[in-house]
Amino acid sequence: MSRTVNLNEKLALFSEHWSPKIVADFNGNDVMVAKVKGEFNWHSHPDTDDFFLVLKGRLTIKLRDGDVVLGPGEMYVVPKGVEHCPVAEEETHLLLIEPAGTPNTGDAATAATKVQI
Template sequence: MARKKVNLSDNLSTFSEHWSPKVVAGFNGNDIMVVKVKGEFVWHSHPDTDDFFLVLKGRLTIRMHDGDVTLGPGELYVVPKGVEHCPVAEEETHLMLIEPAGTPNTGDEATAAVKSQI
């Protein structure tokens, strides 16, 4: 089966909303997503999965009770499963996220943003 290459910048240019992840590919049962973020997300945790963040553009601070982690372009951080965290971006920031398919982005299906495929 032939697959198309994925251009993250091109995919990010197709939408403007914040905190609305877009699935651009799949990998071994995981969703590979791009998302634009700005402002503060909700405090949440994922009881069964780690949370992967890679900054493509901008700056992201991941607040955690044990201390914050601030990331710039080309930097990534993995929040361990079960650790409560709150992503914050003072300016519009572009991220790549990887998580098991079907994982709600808040750790709770009732409050999670709906992922869409692009």
């Protein structure tokens, strides 16, 4: 039987921003935690939606037609193909779910390497 995953313990294992860490596999999807701060880059994912759940802090997801602001316990799904830019004024902790192998920038050449912790 699998062990439980304590997200706070996993988040305590690293300090870098915008570098998602895989904590579980769910039906072919990577379940990840990430610490973010500052502005990411504008990007889209042509083949998959982008799931964000804020665990701690505040995240603004800039969209071309208006911003979505999330606080702890709030989630948002960016539909596939929609250009977006996540921004965190303060360090923010996220839970992310996406198909295994999906580049976080939408482009494998510029994506962060995902590791399991």
